[in-house]
Amino acid sequence: MYLRRYFPVFCLLFLVILVQLGLAALKLEFYMTQLTMSAYYTLVALGLTLLMGYAGQVSMGHGGFFAIGGYAAAVLATVGFASWVSLPAAILITGLVALLIGIPVLRLRGHYLAMATLAFGIIVLRILLGTNLFGGADGLSDIPAFRLFAGLAITGRKALRVQNYYIAWGLVLVGLLTGINLVHSRVGRALRAIHGNEDAAAAMGVDVARFKLATFVLSALYAGVGGACLAFFNGGIGPGEAGVMKSVRYVALVAAGGMGSLWGTLAVSTALTFLSLRGAFGVYDDAVFGAILVGIMLFAPEGVFSLLARRNRPGNAQ
Amino acid sequence: MSRALLEVNSLHRWFGGLHVIDEVSFSCRAGIVKAIIGPNGAGKTTLFNLIAGSLAPASGSILFDGRPTGGLPPHQIARRGISRTFQATRLFPRMSVLENVMVGRHVRTRGGFMASMIGPALMGPGEKRAREACLAVLDELGAADLAGRDAASLAFGRQRVVEIARALASEPRLLLLDEPACGLNPAETEDMGALIGRIRDRGITVLIVEHDMSLVMGISDEVLVLSAGRRIAEGAPRDVQADPQVVAVYLGEADA
Amino acid sequence: MRATQLLQYLLAGIATGSVYAVVAIGFTVVYNATGIINFAQGEFLMLGGMIAISLAPVMPLPAAIAVAVLATGAAGVLLQIVFLSWLKNPAVLRMIIITIGLSILVREAGLHIWDEKVHALPFFSGDETSSLAVLGARISPQVLWVLVISACMVVGLTLFFRSTLLGKAMRACASNPTAARLCGIRASTVVTLSFFLAAAMGALAGCAVSPLTQTQYDMGSSLAVKGFTCAVLGGLGSVPAAVAAGLVVGVLETASVSVLPLAYKDVVALGILLLILVLKPQGLFARRPVAQARAGG
Numbered sequence: 001m002y003l004r005r006y007f008p009v010f011c012l013l014f015l016v017i018l019v020q021l022g023l024a025a026l027k028l029e030f031y032m033t034q035l036t037m038s039a040y041y042t043l044v045a046l047g048l049t050l051l052m053g054y055a056g057q058v059s060m061g062h063g064g065f066f067a068i069g070g071y072a073a074a075v076l077a078t079v080g081f082a083s084w085v086s087l088p089a090a091i092l093i094t095g096l097v098a099l100l101i102g103i104p105v106l107r108l109r110g111h112y113l114a115m116a117t118l119a120f121g122i123i124v125l126r127i128l129l130g131t132n133l134f135g136g137a138d139g140l141s142d143i144p145a146f147r148l149f150a151g152l153a154i155t156g157r158k159a160l161r162v163q164n165y166y167i168a169w170g171l172v173l174v175g176l177l178t179g180i181n182l183v184h185s186r187v188g189r190a191l192r193a194i195h196g197n198e199d200a201a202a203a204m205g206v207d208v209a210r211f212k213l214a215t216f217v218l219s220a221l222y223a224g225v226g227g228a229c230l231a232f233f234n235g236g237i238g239p240g241e242a243g244v245m246k247s248v249r250y251v252a253l254v255a256a257g258g259m260g261s262l263w264g265t266l267a268v269s270t271a272l273t274f275l276s277l278r279g280a281f282g283v284y285d286d287a288v289f290g291a292i293l294v295g296i297m298l299f300a301p302e303g304v305f306s307l308l309a310r311r312n313r314p315g316n317a318q
Numbered sequence: 319m320s321r322a323l324l325e326v327n328s329l330h331r332w333f334g335g336l337h338v339i340d341e342v343s344f345s346c347r348a349g350i351v352k353a354i355i356g357p358n359g360a361g362k363t364t365l366f367n368l369i370a371g372s373l374a375p376a377s378g379s380i381l382f383d384g385r386p387t388g389g390l391p392p393h394q395i396a397r398r399g400i401s402r403t404f405q406a407t408r409l410f411p412r413m414s415v416l417e418n419v420m421v422g423r424h425v426r427t428r429g430g431f432m433a434s435m436i437g438p439a440l441m442g443p444g445e446k447r448a449r450e451a452c453l454a455v456l457d458e459l460g461a462a463d464l465a466g467r468d469a470a471s472l473a474f475g476r477q478r479v480v481e482i483a484r485a486l487a488s489e490p491r492l493l494l495l496d497e498p499a500c501g502l503n504p505a506e507t508e509d510m511g512a513l514i515g516r517i518r519d520r521g522i523t524v525l526i527v528e529h530d531m532s533l534v535m536g537i538s539d540e541v542l543v544l545s546a547g548r549r550i551a552e553g554a555p556r557d558v559q560a561d562p563q564v565v566a567v568y569l570g571e572a573d574a
Numbered sequence: 575m576r577a578t579q580l581l582q583y584l585l586a587g588i589a590t591g592s593v594y595a596v597v598a599i600g601f602t603v604v605y606n607a608t609g610i611i612n613f614a615q616g617e618f619l620m621l622g623g624m625i626a627i628s629l630a631p632v633m634p635l636p637a638a639i640a641v642a643v644l645a646t647g648a649a650g651v652l653l654q655i656v657f658l659s660w661l662k663n664p665a666v667l668r669m670i671i672i673t674i675g676l677s678i679l680v681r682e683a684g685l686h687i688w689d690e691k692v693h694a695l696p697f698f699s700g701d702e703t704s705s706l707a708v709l710g711a712r713i714s715p716q717v718l719w720v721l722v723i724s725a726c727m728v729v730g731l732t733l734f735f736r737s738t739l740l741g742k743a744m745r746a747c748a749s750n751p752t753a754a755r756l757c758g759i760r761a762s763t764v765v766t767l768s769f770f771l772a773a774a775m776g777a778l779a780g781c782a783v784s785p786l787t788q789t790q791y792d793m794g795s796s797l798a799v800k801g802f803t804c805a806v807l808g809g810l811g812s813v814p815a816a817v818a819a820g821l822v823v824g825v826l827e828t829a830s831v832s833v834l835p836l837a838y839k840d841v842v843a844l845g846i847l848l849l850i851l852v853l854k855p856q857g858l859f860a861r862r863p864v865a866q867a868r869a870g871g
Contacts, residue, residue: 202396203370
């Protein structure tokens with residue numbers, strides 16, 4: 001049982017290493033930058049999968065948490081805090097905001113929850129745009145590197161490209177692992193129960209409000225980590241990360257991946273984010289994601305992989 | 319047993335202007351099957367919801383094992399040892415039968431988010447024990463072969479059995495069954511009666527809301543009759559059946 | 575602050591608010607007919623404005639606006655028929671995502687058919703320098719146009735719902751779809767009509783407000799959120815309540831400029847939305863609790 005569960009993780013690790021070696025061999029190292037960035041965006045999508053796919057709560061504002069993580073890290077690092085303080089502090093701040101927002105907002109359901117989270121994202125965007133500390137429309141740049149130890153650092157410098165690729169994908173693997181563990185645990189079952197029927201779940205002893213909140217905060221933490229690390233990697237961050245389009249993209253990725261599928265989300269998110277970053281969609285970038293949203297929800301609500309493998313019970317628990 | 323397992327005192331509840339539970343008091347000793355009957359609209363399911371915590375009483379008290387539970391949320395009441403089923407089965411969709419029952423065991427298992435994320439190293443043994451316990455419950459109910467099936471795909475009667483298994487997985491002291499025979503044919507109803515008897519024989523107190531009189535008369539040790547939110551009669555099945563007030567409420571000057 | 579300044583804020587706020595009210599009405603009409611919150615509602619204002627702006631050089635302004643309104647109404651109908659009509663009892667989450675996706679597609683279509691620049695319709699009367707004196711305050715005549723047009727739309731819609739057979743049929747459908755169907759009212763007609771109305775009204779409002787606030791391809795999403803705020807404030811079922819809520823939000827938002835930096839103006843409406851959703855999701859004016867979307871799932 002454990003073998004079946006974790007074997008794909010080893011496969012992914014193997015694939016990550018293979019890709020890096022392959023790119024080095026083919027002298028195509030420049031792809032690694034976008035792959036690294038894709039990893040950080042995928043981290044957000046993974047967290048959102050837990051929230052939307054398992055707990056069944058929609059969030060149209062996860063770009064906001066990504067931005068909070070990134071900006072918090074940026075401000076703290078620029079102001080002079082050592083990076084080993086800035087990163088954890090940024091993640092903590094993201095978690096706190098998620099907690100504060102989550103407590104009132106998670107009492108809502110359906111459309112109301114969607115709108116409330118959408119409003120949250122836009123509020124974050126407006127605050128970032130309107131405040132000098134955050135650099136307004138230009139965002140923040142010249143963020144110092146995040147030094148880990150022994151020369152390891154999260155930074156955009158070419159020399160450390162390979163390192164950063166592994167750091168990023170290492171984080172994704174950790175996120176994936178913890179997600180898989182969560183999903184297969186009693187917590188994961190409780191979340192799926194909440195998604196299935198909240199009242200019955202409560203009758204079985206599940207503290208629905210607490211679980212929803214915890215999942216919300218956890219998914220925000222995933223996003224915060226992604227945002228903070230990307231800020232260090234890029235050396236900068238812009239207010240667009242909190243925008244509606246970004247938040248909607250994450251939803252599109254989770255939906256296309258199969259809503260409750262960590263692996264599906266991983267595959268779809270990596271592929272599409274990478275293509276988007278490479279400019280493959282050109283000026284139609286946003287339109288592509290809008291089309292994906294509509295297309296998936298109309299024709300393949302269980303995710304794009306359900307089209308490939310028409311089983312009787314799509315969306316099996318991972 | 320000096321103290322009743324469940325004690326309800328002067329319970330009141332309104333829905334808007336409707337007095338749905340009107341000065342209801344009764345008690346239930348441990349180890350029996352007690353049926354709550356009454357015409358439609360008598361407030362039976364409302365009473366259940368009050369005991370199970372999905373509704374809060376306007377006034378009055380509910381004591382379980384001597385401790386008040388009125389106003390507590392459902393998940394805390396479940397933790398105290400009260401389990402329930404629903405009138406329209408509410409199995410969790412997109413989950414297998416075994417997974418459904420394992421959710422039922424939630425209060426008997428430990429491990430929050432942090433522990434769960436760390437994974438099988440911490441959670442493994444507990445998961446294994448929970449799994450075995452749940453399979454045992456299913457086995458006792460004759461449904462072990464259904465363990466891997468998708469809960470939503472089961473026949474109606476089997477779904478009911480699974481829901482009872484789910485409620486039993488938490489090893490409750492009091493089990494609330496909401497119309498367990500609803501929608502069952504006579505043969506299935508008989509099986510249900512036998513099942514309820516077996517549950518009682520295991521030491522679990524069972525409170526059931528039911529319309530099917532054969533089941534009620536056959537299996538209950540005590541019966542409580544409600545009508546229009548009020549307690550009309552309470553006692554052994556035969557006595558209640560003969561009570562003229564009860565007869566009137568069902569047949570004659572029904573004012574429900 | 576001085577009385578004239580107050581009046582200025584009030585009038586400007588009412589003008590802004592009436593636009594929000596129209597968006598809110600659009601949400602309400604569609605919600606009543608279908609149980610769906612159509613996130614693309616804000617885009618109809620953009621479409622109406624943009625189409626009119628393109629047509630204005632080649633035909634008289636009223637004609638351009640009329641065509642824009644009809645075209646946008648048709649677009650709304652098209653959206654409903656092509657994307658939404660054949661879904662049977664979809665889950666709420668699915669509907670949310672579809673309409674958000676649709677709003678993005680409409681927005682991007684706007685970007686690619688026109689461009690990312692800011693455009694504006696010419697002022698209906700006078701130009702950007704004209705101003706009227708109203709009780710000591712000076713406002714642009716366009717503000718009055720916005721108020722009058724919005725008021726006419728609201729009155730017209732109320733009369734339609736109350737006095738015409740079709741309007742009554744729509745109300746019947748909203749309150750009891752099964753009974754309405756049994757009376758021979760085709761739900762699909764009602765649904766399509768509701769989308770047409772919501773889109774057409776949005777387009778007209780978009781045209782009316784274009785000289786004042788300009789039209790840009792991405793104006794739809796913040797309008798949608800603010801309009802939804804007002805719809806929720808009004809209880810998501812009642813047109814008059816949505817209007818009242820729209821005016822309240824518009825005035826509050828405009829007045830907030832005097833205490834908050836301009837950049838945070840949007841935050842006011844959004845903050846109100848969050849507060850309402852958290853404290854009283856059934857709205858300030860609703861008489862009975864609002865049902866969640868009727869789509870099962």
